[in-house]
Amino acid sequence: MSLRIFNVLGREKQEFVPIEPGRVNMYVCGPTVYDHAHIGHAKSYVAFDVIVRYLRYSGYDVLYVQNITDVGHLLETGEDRILRKARQAQSVPMKIVEDYTRSYFEDMDALGVVRPDISPRASGHIPEQIKMIETLLAKGHAYVVNGSVYFDVTSDPDYGKLSNRRLEEQEAGARDTVRADEKRNPEDFALWKKAEPEHILRWDSPWGEGFPGWHIECSAMAKKYLGTTFDIHGGGIDNIFPHNECEIAQSESANDAPFANYWLLVGSLTVDGVKMSKSLGNFRTIKDALQSYRPEVIRTFLLTAHYSNPIDYSDDALQAATGGWERINNAVRLLRRTMAGAPQSEAGSDFLPRVEEARRAFIEAMDDDFNTPRALAGLQEFTRDVNALLNSGQPLGLAILTAINAVYTTLGGGVLGIVGQSEAASSDGQREAALVELLIAMRAQARVNKNYAESDRIRSELARIGIVLEDRPDGTIWRVQS
RNA sequence: GACGUGGUGGCGGAGUGGCUGACGCUGCGGUCUGCAAAACCGUAUACACGGGUUCGAUUCCCGUCCACGUCUCCA
Incomplete structure (x- = not known):
């Protein structure tokens, strides 16, 4: 038996053959850190966590890279998400980035998600991104307009191969945007954007002061840490277009080599049947979920559906989990x-x-x-x-x-990360255990005396504070109700 | 509209061209227990609809309906 993977690129289940035997180089699109992570993030990253854990269990030496997007991810209005948040919070961008990056890792740690080997930040890789853009310009895949650089999608015959989109079909329905006039084709996307005066996240570049487009970071960082061609690229299905498609176009045009061999995309998560999204404001954070359910239960819930399928977060489903x-x-x-x-x-x-x-x-x-x-x-x-x-x-x-x-x-x-390695016992826990054992002994004496009123009273009082007793042939055991 | 995914019992959710359609939750009955709890055993009207292919389809193909996702906001 060998590992088989559904490759979104080509949409078929294929035998997994790594580039180098025994090694897996893997890149997963990470979060944009401008708010607390939500349970949709949990679904994605728990899924890849289990995938990485299983690959390692299978004997592979896995190098797992997951980026932190801290610049360049714009809103529809053209405003940078992080700048907007900083303005709203009356803070500064890099503090926002730092706060939510910490919050993200805190949540992932709480969920038992093993940290990626490398968590590169977009803002820390501006030179790499500029270099890749220069390569694309030199090869005729990009053009400069007014201090911005755009990728010319017509220069890449493969553009659309991941999401199954044909350019001709897209043009009819393409939306007009404010900046469309700068682009040669509506589908062209920004590699580098000129910074307006109020845009404080800015860097020097050969094209003037500006900031990188959202997609280029993943291409540049994946190349830096994993090479021009690597084994697995992961992410959420909702990023298949345009983000993943653009990554492929940039990387393959710049490197003249395949980007990732296997694409694994995770299904979305809905809440009570409705898609959750940051912009809709109906999202539940991981911190919220952890208030109600223990991490192993959340993992169990997420793992009861296949990673590629959507899953609906509801109290019923969590109860079942x-x-x-x-x-x-x-x-x-x-x-x-x-x-x-x-x-x-x-x-x-x-x-x-x-x-x-x-x-x-x-x-x-x-x-x-x-x-x-x-x-x-x-x-x-x-x-x-x-x-x-x-x-x-x-x-x-x-x-x-x-x-x-x-x-x-x-x-x-x-x-799977749903069973502890051992019964953890803190010093508080040990004291609690000794107290419970004391009560169990008192109850046992009452039972010997057939004083069931007393024994039941002890049991129900303990139950009230969440301690459940079970009488077994060889004695009474107890557990904390979750 | 385009592209994509899917419609399985009370709920969640696997899976398969034919053998009793997993597994968990819930309900009911039973065993165990002083009573419980836990556990085990048993049980409950499920494969959207209409065609087609086939000896035989829930599984393959076509169509219809519905749901969801993406189409430069999102893991």
């Missing part, structure tokens, strides 16, 4: 508790083939275009059998328990 996540984690908790008192033996090892089957099914699902819903389903089926085993009363040695735990730790934890 909570239930599914708890089922797996209840099993893991029971497993680890059983391990703590298990003998060093091979007892119960006839379950080992089932463990191997679980791993095999998981790999098969993930090898099929990172099919996390199927991988998750396999883990759930495995959990059913694990629960049955753990509750069967038969003696279980450390060997089999360790093997089961490894599945949860490496696949549920290491790849």
Whole structure:
């Protein structure tokens, strides 16, 4: 079995063959940092997080680059998003950029998203962008007008190959913009924009003071860190046009080499059936979501749909994800508790083939275009059998328990990021645990005395503060309700 | 309008040319329990509509309807 990926470029599932065996160079379009990240960002970056984690689990040496856009991403009005935010917040652009970059990483860390290896900023790569623009000019793919530089889409016969757009078809419906008169063709896009006096994000260039267009940063930075041709380019489907299309046009025209071999685009996220977007103002931030649901539950929710499909964020769906996540984690908790008192033996090892089957099914699902819903389903089926085993009363040695735990730790934890590596215990947690154990002992005494009124009172009082008790044949265990 | 994706049970959401259409959630019944909880077992009227191809289609093709996305604001 080998990894197969749905390549948006060509729209077919293909066997994944990296340029250099064992290595994967990967670029994912990052956020424009002018506001807090929303759960749509979470969907995208959790998806690529799992993809990177799985590639690494599969043995690939992955170099993961994800940019931070801090300049050049204009609004329809021609105003820079970051400048507008700075004006609204009565702040300065680079402070806005810094604040929201930190906020972004804070959110990603909270969601357990492994950080990219390189997080280059557009504003830190102006020379690289200028150089690429000069190359495009020299090759006749771009032209200068009034201190701005535009890419001539008619110079690239492949323009439109990713999003399946033909120039002829576009022209009829092309929108007139304020600056259209500067362009030779309506579809031409800015590589460099002349800065008006009020535009304070500005740099010197061969064409006067200005700032880079939005698309050129990705081309320039991908080239700098990954080379002219790299393996995987990722992003959100909503950026397929124009952004991704323009990236390809610029890079391939400038480098005379293919840009990315595989394009993976993530489906959008809606909230209660409506598309969420910054401009509509109906977006839920990741910080909002984390108020209501724990990070692993949010990840579980996002991974129940295939990355390329859209997903709808609703309380019902998150509740269902909570239930599914708890089922797996209840099993893991029971497993680890059983391990703590298990003998060093091979007892119960006839379950080992089932463990191997679980791993095999998981790999098969993930090898099929990172099919996390199927991988998750396999883990759930495995959990059913694990629960049955753990509750069967038969003696279980450390060997089999360790093997089961490894599945949860490496696949549920290491790849999907929804299972903890161990039961974390802070010092506060230890004190809390000791107190709960004390109450459990008191309740046990009451039960021995058949004083059920008292034992039930303890149980319901604990439940009120979110601690759930479970009486098992070998004693009472407890957990914090999520 | 163009391009693209999709319409699966009470909900979310996989998947397949024929074998009982996963998995999770929810509901109901059962086992276990002092009672619960957790877990396990069982169960519930699902493949938008109309044609076509085929021995046979939910799965392939065409059309219709609907939903969503993109068409230089967005991961």
